[in-house]
Amino acid sequence: AGTIRATLFPGDGIGPEIAKAVKQVFSAVQVPIEWEEHYVGTVVDPKTGSFITWNSMESVRQCGIGLKGPMATPIGKGHKSLNLTLRKELGLYANVRPCLSIPGYKTRYDDVDLITIRENTEGEYSGLEHQVVRGVVESLKIITRQASIRVAEYAFHYAKLHGRKRVSAIHKANIMKKTDGLFLQCCREVAEKYPDLVYEEVIIDNCCMMLVKNPALFDVLVMPNLYGDIISDLCAGLIGGLGLTPSGNIGDNGLALMEAVHGTAPDIAGKNMANPTALLLSSVMMLKHLKMNEPAEKIHKSILKTIADGKWRTFDLGGSTSCSDYTKAVIDNL
Ligand code: IPM
Ligand code: MN
Numbered sequence: 001a002g003t004i005r006a007t008l009f010p011g012d013g014i015g016p017e018i019a020k021a022v023k024q025v026f027s028a029v030q031v032p033i034e035w036e037e038h039y040v041g042t043v044v045d046p047k048t049g050s051f052i053t054w055n056s057m058e059s060v061r062q063c064g065i066g067l068k069g070p071m072a073t074p075i076g077k078g079h080k081s082l083n084l085t086l087r088k089e090l091g092l093y094a095n096v097r098p099c100l101s102i103p104g105y106k107t108r109y110d111d112v113d114l115i116t117i118r119e120n121t122e123g124e125y126s127g128l129e130h131q132v133v134r135g136v137v138e139s140l141k142i143i144t145r146q147a148s149i150r151v152a153e154y155a156f157h158y159a160k161l162h163g164r165k166r167v168s169a170i171h172k173a174n175i176m177k178k179t180d181g182l183f184l185q186c187c188r189e190v191a192e193k194y195p196d197l198v199y200e201e202v203i204i205d206n207c208c209m210m211l212v213k214n215p216a217l218f219d220v221l222v223m224p225n226l227y228g229d230i231i232s233d234l235c236a237g238l239i240g241g242l243g244l245t246p247s248g249n250i251g252d253n254g255l256a257l258m259e260a261v262h263g264t265a266p267d268i269a270g271k272n273m274a275n276p277t278a279l280l281l282s283s284v285m286m287l288k289h290l291k292m293n294e295p296a297e298k299i300h301k302s303i304l305k306t307i308a309d310g311k312w313r314t315f316d317l318g319g320s321t322s323c324s325d326y327t328k329a330v331i332d333n334l
């Protein structure tokens with residue numbers, strides 16, 4: 001069988017350590033993936049206006065599939081976030097963030113099973129902020145019909161495909177009448193094409209309260225960019241934190257770049273203390289996206305077994321197992 005080429009961005013901070021874990025697990029399973037490894041630059045590439053090089057972006061376009069570690073947002077005027085550059089330039093319009101309880105890692109909540117689908121290209125993330133006069137700044141929240149319909153369609157299609165029952169559109173249209181109003185209007189239009197799915201609209205503050213009281217009230221949640229950023233962290237907290245939650249950035253023609261929901265964790269970088277689970281689960285999502293279900297299941301089961309064992313808990317989960325020992329345990333459990 002032929003191998004598939006996939007882009008790998010190890011990223012910054014803990015990125016290289018957790019990316020190494022993925023590479024080791026993939027070798028152990030002999031997953032037929034050949035990585036095209038790309039690092040974040042240290043100078044702005046004039047072709048992209050960012051530390052993300054044109055070459056690395058081309059690699060994702062050509063492979064059509066990739067896995068990325070966390071990337072630090074460079075400080076200083078005029079530096080664009082690398083994460084946002086990738087999402088925007090590659091047209092990765094839907095960010096799918098599944099959040100499922102890990103059996104064997106106990107939290108206050110059992111059987112959490114939530115899918116956050118986040119609009120990934122606009123909203124407050126449009127990068128349009130400026131000072132009007134001293135002491136007054138302005139930020140433009142862009143909501144378009146095109147991007148809202150596109151992400152709503154993705155969410156409903158996803159819900160149907162995965163046998164889900166309910167889609168909740170999360171908003172603040174009581175205050176953001178025009179922007180969130182348009183987003184809701186688009187969700188409503190798409191909902192009409194899916195009469196078998198329950199559709200509801202929930203205001204974001206109330207949604208947060210309901211999520212922490214009883215996550216089982218929700219199923220698939222679709223929302224504008226910034227709300228999705230916040231809600232997906234809240235959901236991660238329900239199951240044990242950001243060490244455990246994967247995500248997928250999805251674009252047209254099957255283009256997909258999977259990544260962990262967490263950041264670079266500079267405080268523990270280089271100390272072999274990171275939990276590679278979120279990136280490993282992101283790599284499982286990547287394999288499923290490629291329809292490579294067999295290695296995906298194998299790796300997924302082994303991760304769950306390793307965590308359920310209780311002996312191999314990384315620091316974020318209250319244990320003292322190193323990133324490399326945890327990875328070794330996952331490989332032994334394959
Ligand atoms: C995420 C992250 C990013 C975001 C940051 C790193 C730009 O928090 O993927 O959720 O805000 O989208
Ligand atoms: Mn975030």
